[in-house]
Amino acid sequence: MQKYLKHSLALILVVALIAISGINCGPEEQQEPEKETYKVGALFSTTGAASNLGVPEKNTVQMMVDEINAAGGVNGHPLQVIIYDDETNSDRCATMANRLIEQDQVLAIVGPTTSGNSLSILDIVTTAKIPLVSCAASIQIVTPVAERYWIFKTPQADKEAVAETYAYLQDEGYSKIAIITATSGFGAGGRDILLADAAAYGLTIVDDQVFDEGDTSMQSQLTHIKGTDAEAVVCWSTDKEGAMVARDMSTLNMEIPLFCSHGIANRAFIDQAGEAANGVIFPAGKLLFVDEVPDTDPQKDTLVSYRDSYEALYGAGTVNTFGGHAYDALSMVVMALEDLEEGLSLAESRAAIRDSLEQITNFAGTGGVFTMSPTDHLGMQPGSLAMIEIVDGEWTWLQ
Amino acid sequence: MKKGEAWASPFLSESDFLSCSMSADQFLQYLLAGLSQGSVYALVGLGFTIIYAVTRIINFAQGEFVMLGGMLSFTLGVSAGLPLAVAAILSIVITAIIGAIMYLLAIRTAKRASVISLIIITIGASIFIRGIAGTKEMWGVDAVRPLPFTGSESIGILGAYIQPQVLWVIGAAVLVTVLLQLFLTRTVVGKALKACAVNPQAAVLVGINIKTMALIAFILAAALGGIGGVVMAPWTMMSYHSGFMIGLKGFVAASIGGFKSPIATVIGGILIGVVENMVVGINYGPFTSQYMDVWGLVVLLAILLIRSGRLASEEA
């Protein structure tokens, strides 16, 4: 009898599985896509290598949805953001994107978190004719604009970050640098730009090292750099690896300064690098030094209110630029939703939202001031990034 | 690699040629880096070896024990503020207990399952442990860094610089290996473990309880992993997904040791660590930091294939 019970268990399990998924698919069918609730999709990497970026993005979106719905929704329509985790995996990202588009039938998609995942769903989004506002850095996401009709993005381009860094290096009189980058999409993209643009700023790259996300030590790569005559090290990665580079440099008694990417604009970097974080210089958005931003800056109000709301919910000092990118992205989608006419079909709504997004002018977000146009789906002016130095565990603005 | 262009695959470039040479203190630096990373692999490999030797199971959750050791020592040592020694020992004990629980709940209940089913069970357990560690209620997605045992001022040795924690890692590996050897050869329990490894049926005949031995093996392996995590985390930080790659490299180390000899496992781990770091130092052609992991694996494949002649008579 035991054996048969075990077998019935198998049958019951399968039936249960089917039943559960059946229940889940049921209610979806009845809802008309554009009636009462406005459904927006979000793809963030809340687990996996980019989780330090994805979690604040998700937190931000959830915070915004609560605020908007408490204030009555968008033109009376409740806002619902369906957030999926892509596990920093482009296969998963594509699956979830398809799910958002076909099953959840959302009006627009915010995210993904990483450049790699954003690039991976470009075709899907374009074929499905649904607008996407990415939270990733690579400029490839929105260029060439002719092929990126449906795609926008909010973070400053990696090209811009490199330009700021190189300009600073040039002003300070550096001529020989070593670069050390992560093999991730973000790091590799940064490396391409670092290599390509160095000469324009009078910089020679004397060493070019890479490391993997899973590595526990960058000492060997740094030892190699130490053996060259580099005057500074430029590291392009996100916070966890960046912190390790900083600490390893300190361990190896390397005297030359460390410059990082905007990927370390996160308190986790300071926590993990400890003492070694002091003296690190990197470009970042104004969220990191909100109080020092002059009142005349058009972004000031947005920065202060976002910082205050986020930290009220998640703790002091937790605000970071990644959450800010999600804030900018969802804000723009909400602005587009506010202009949305009633009674349009799903396809028409998506197209209308896309058009509205393209017409956004002078929107003061956390990352910069956005003016979208048919030839520019990033819409940011240069100067949205500032150089920041970490002093005594705090971010200070180098003016 | 430029995106979007027709790609060609340049393995070499002019600057590589120039950076081929290495100075003495650079060599020492790479060697020390390799020794320290290799020690971690060795500790993990020992855990794999013990479990495999006694139960013939590849425990995919071995890397997670390392992760748990590190995370727990952070929670106990930093968040709860316990003194270092207490936090360390407690972390190891808790990890060992988790290993025991895993064995009792997951392995022992799967009576007479095939080896591959047991492997999948350990995979499931590793996913479970990793997942729990990553939930918001536990440690979430951030990396943590427990306090280093003796400060973080780097020590200079003949022109090379290391963190003092590295010495703890190497020291722990050495100490553990010695103790383990003593345990296996001098104590009754240890000898019983070895007996199970050599011939399970004969062990049963002389009255050794295989199930108890398996439990002890799991506890021991979990403790080893925990020790690895405790000494390693202050040096390299730890997060909920650190366990996978560490487990993989440890698995490689154990294979070099033939899943039998602890000494060979340790040598294997250190070999992998040193090879990986030397490759970075050479920085010429395909021997660059980009291909660091590859060369350790190539060495492994070479060893496996050379030995495959001798292994042909060994059962799977």
Next chain:
Amino acid sequence: MLARLISKWPYLIMAVLLIVLILLPFDWFPGKYTTLMIFIGISTMVTVGLCLLMGYTGQVSLGQAAFFGCGAYISGVFSKYYSVNPWLAMLIAAAVTGVFAYVIGYPILRLRGNYLALATLAIGVIVWIILRNEGPGGPDGFSGIPALSIGGFAFDTSFKRYFLVWGFCLATLFISQNIVRSRSGRALRAIHGSEAAAESIGINVAQFKVKIFVLSAVYASLAGSLFAHHLRHISPQTFDAMASVKLVVMAVIGGLASVWGAIFGAGTTRLLSDEILVRYHVLSGWDIPIYGLILVLVMIFMPQGLFVALRSASYWLRYNWRELPSITKGIYERKVLRLRSGGVQS
């Protein structure tokens, strides 16, 4: 009459499933599972090869995802950068992957058990690193892979690709089933039983093992190519070491003893992670531990895989379905009586 119909139930079930399969991607069908089913179909193709390899020859391969990646990359690169017809690119990819598997097969397959697993894992990681470093787009992978097409008819929507993928999938399933039932299949099972014995009756063990290894690699390559032409983007993350492990999990959960187990394994695993557990992901990532837990439980209680467990359950049902009410009643009485009489045995 009813009894005769019920006695032919395996065919009934298959017919029903086939009808569901054909009707599923249509808009009016309840639920939108087209994309999910495409991924299941692709995973099934790889898993079938793995089932043959692991189930019938006992060789564990923890690097199958690498063949998948090879197929995807070669097919993608040739069709995008060299404007080769996608079908031809797929064939080239399958051929190259097959040759690759053949070349590494002989030395690797001399190893046994865990060492073989490790060697395949190592090769998988090596291939992954090489493709990640040298492939176009690096770790990001590349997009813009053209879709497959016949003449002017392009497979450019999920609907069309669904049938393409499942056509391939069913074809591989039937081919594999034929292999299993043929002389080769018996030879394979002999090898699984005991290589020495098989050798002694004249089976060239090494050759068979390599053949199956190459076949599984070709299946994986075709699946990879289909994947690349479906998603029109491929990145190295799709076939890292974890992916290979997940494939093995799919094969074992489904059941290694049968080719149809592959569908079960791939289907339930994908269904679990993509459909059901996504609901729980909102609870801050508890879906991962639940997935692990389910894995462990399935392996403990159904170590032979879901397919075998279901089959024996259904056989039992078939013979005892008349007694179902009385059995239920009996269990109920025993349990309830026990409770009511305070623990006294009935």
